[in-house]
Amino acid sequence: xMVEIYDGPLDIKTIFANWxxxxxxxxxxxFIPFIGIVREEDGIEALSFDIYQPIxxxxxxxxxxxxxxxxxxxxxxxxxxxxPVHTSSYMSAIFSPKRRVALELIDEFVEDFKANAxxxxxxxxNGKRVYAEGRSTPMRGAGLLSKKx
Numbered sequence: 001x002m003v004e005i006y007d008g009p010l011d012i013k014t015i016f017a018n019w020x021x022x023x024x025x026x027x028x029x030x031f032i033p034f035i036g037i038v039r040e041e042d043g044i045e046a047l048s049f050d051i052y053q054p055i056x057x058x059x060x061x062x063x064x065x066x067x068x069x070x071x072x073x074x075x076x077x078x079x080x081x082x083x084p085v086h087t088s089s090y091m092s093a094i095f096s097p098k099r100r101v102a103l104e105l106i107d108e109f110v111e112d113f114k115a116n117a118x119x120x121x122x123x124x125x126n127g128k129r130v131y132a133e134g135r136s137t138p139m140r141g142a143g144l145l146s147k148k149x
Contacts, residue, residue: 003060004077005051009087015077019093028073028095030102034110036090038083046084046124047132055118063109072096072105076113082124 004015012035023031038047060076067074072094079089092109096102122129 030099033093040085
């Protein structure tokens, strides 16, 4: 299963309904979603995202293998391009027969996503796209994108 990538804001109601239906059909006991919503702050009109799909797929597949070892599966959707405030750019979920596994995995996954997923975030302020350096986490081995010593 690959990451679902959408242009613009996510249709979270449709994605949620599809994932819920899939979880019920597969008889999972726990479905723990996480939905990220773009906040209006510091003059931000929207966020904009660039994604490097091959590395994202590899990172996600590693996580899917971790989830499988614990008897769970993982789903993720993310936006590419511009996402206005009060809409969603990120959604993930863990499905598991046991709630404790799902609760632990969603926390671990979301934290690692923020630190290591190859997705670059920009603020849109006054119609201009500005790299959100102050709210971004340098990736290990990212060369020019890594944090300066």
